[in-house]
Amino acid sequence: MKKSLKLFLIILMAFSLFLVSCSPSPSAGEKPSDTLVALQAVKTGTQGVEMSLLPDSPPAVSYDQNELLALVEVKNKGSHNLQAQDCFVQITGFDPNIILGGFNSPRSCAENVGVLEGKSVYNTDGSSNILEFTSSVNLPLGLTDYNPTLNFLTCYNYHTLASPSVCVDPLFYQVTSEQKTCKPMDVLTPGGQGGPVGITYVGVDMIGDKAIFEINVRNQGIGRVLSPYANIQNCGQASLEYTDLDRLAYNVEMSSGGKISCRPNDGFVRLTSGQGKIICTFSISGVSAFETPLLINLDYSYVQSQKKSVRIIQTPQ
Incomplete structure (x- = not known):
C-alpha cells in the first residue's frame, strides 16, 4: 500500500510537469522580436527558488508503523543557475528521537540533476526537481500520538x-x-x-x-x-x-x-x-x-x- 501511494504520487507529479511543459511560454525564436520577449521574461521577476509539498506528503495523519514520506518539489524561477552546493532543503521542528532517518538530513535541491537551472531564453520557466524524504517513527512507550509542526526550509545562494x-x-x-x-x-x-x-x-x-x-x-x-x-x-x-x-x-x-x-x-x-x-x-x-x-x-x-x-x-x- 505504501509503495503504491508513493508510485501514484510520483506519476501524478510527472504528469503535472508534462502539462506545464506543454503550456505556451515565451521562447527564443528566429525573429529578434521573439528573442526580445524571451529575454525580457528572463531579466525580470522577483522569485528565486520556490518550494511546495506534494498533496498528502507528508500525510496529515499517519500510523507510527508506517513509513513517513515527504515529497518536496523545488523550482528555480529566477535567472541564476544553482549547483548542487548552492541550494538545500531541510526539515526541522520534530524530535529526532521520535522521527528517525531521512528527515534529519539536508538535501541538495539539485540532487540527481547536477544543476537546477534558472530561466533562460530557451526555457523561460526555469527547471524543477523532486526530493524524497523518508523516515521511520519510534513513539516512546506510553505515548499514543505525536503532533509536531514540520518546518520545511529552503536555503540557497543567489545572484x-x-x-x-x-x-x-x-x-x-x-x-x-x-x-x-x-x-x-x-x-x-x-x-x-x-x-x-x-x-x-x-x-x-x-x-x-x-x-x-x-x-x-x-x-x-x-x-x-x-x-x-x-x-x-x-x-x-x-x-x-x-x-x-x-x-x-x-x-x-x-x-x-x-x-x-x-x-x-x-x-x-x-x-x-x-x-x-x-x-x-x-x-x-x-x-x-x-x-x-x-x-x-x-x-x-x-x-x-x-x-x-x-x-x-x-x-x-
Missing part, C-alpha cells in the same frame, strides 16, 4: 544582475538642451531582475564631471536575506549569526569605466525593513551627454520556509 540604463552629462550646465541626446534623471526599475532581491530605483545627479547614483536595494521575495557566507547547508539549526542576517554583497560598474567610489565602502549593504541603499560616485569623461548601462551585481543567500502540522498515532495492536 542578481541589474543593468538600468542611465544618462550622464559631464557638461550638464554648459551645453544647451538642443545639443543633448539625453537628460540625467532618476530611473525606476519595477518588476525585479530575476531574483528575490533587486534594484527598485536609481537616483541620478550630476555635479561637474561626477555622476552620483543613489541605488535602492529591496528584498522583493517572501523570505529572509542572508550573507553570501552563511552556512546554507544547515541554516535550519542554530548556525546563523547576527552578521549573517539582512546583509548582502554588491559591486557596481559602468561599461564606460571611470573612477568609482561607493558607500558602504566594504562592499556590503545591510537591509533595514527589507531595504538598503548604495551611493556611488563616478568620474565621467567626454564632452556630451550619453546613455550607458549601470551594472549592479548583488550576491546573497536566501531562506524561506513552509510549515505543515502532522499527527502520528499509535498503530492499533
Whole structure:
C-alpha cells in the first residue's frame, strides 16, 4: 500500500510537469522580436527558488508503523543557475528521537540533476526537481500520538544582475538642451531582475564631471536575506549569526569605466525593513551627454520556509 501511494504520487507529479511543459511560454525564436520577449521574461521577476509539498506528503495523519514520506518539489524561477552546493532543503521542528532517518538530513535541491537551472531564453520557466524524504517513527512507550509542526526550509545562494540604463552629462550646465541626446534623471526599475532581491530605483545627479547614483536595494521575495557566507547547508539549526542576517554583497560598474567610489565602502549593504541603499560616485569623461548601462551585481543567500502540522498515532495492536 505504501509503495503504491508513493508510485501514484510520483506519476501524478510527472504528469503535472508534462502539462506545464506543454503550456505556451515565451521562447527564443528566429525573429529578434521573439528573442526580445524571451529575454525580457528572463531579466525580470522577483522569485528565486520556490518550494511546495506534494498533496498528502507528508500525510496529515499517519500510523507510527508506517513509513513517513515527504515529497518536496523545488523550482528555480529566477535567472541564476544553482549547483548542487548552492541550494538545500531541510526539515526541522520534530524530535529526532521520535522521527528517525531521512528527515534529519539536508538535501541538495539539485540532487540527481547536477544543476537546477534558472530561466533562460530557451526555457523561460526555469527547471524543477523532486526530493524524497523518508523516515521511520519510534513513539516512546506510553505515548499514543505525536503532533509536531514540520518546518520545511529552503536555503540557497543567489545572484542578481541589474543593468538600468542611465544618462550622464559631464557638461550638464554648459551645453544647451538642443545639443543633448539625453537628460540625467532618476530611473525606476519595477518588476525585479530575476531574483528575490533587486534594484527598485536609481537616483541620478550630476555635479561637474561626477555622476552620483543613489541605488535602492529591496528584498522583493517572501523570505529572509542572508550573507553570501552563511552556512546554507544547515541554516535550519542554530548556525546563523547576527552578521549573517539582512546583509548582502554588491559591486557596481559602468561599461564606460571611470573612477568609482561607493558607500558602504566594504562592499556590503545591510537591509533595514527589507531595504538598503548604495551611493556611488563616478568620474565621467567626454564632452556630451550619453546613455550607458549601470551594472549592479548583488550576491546573497536566501531562506524561506513552509510549515505543515502532522499527527502520528499509535498503530492499533
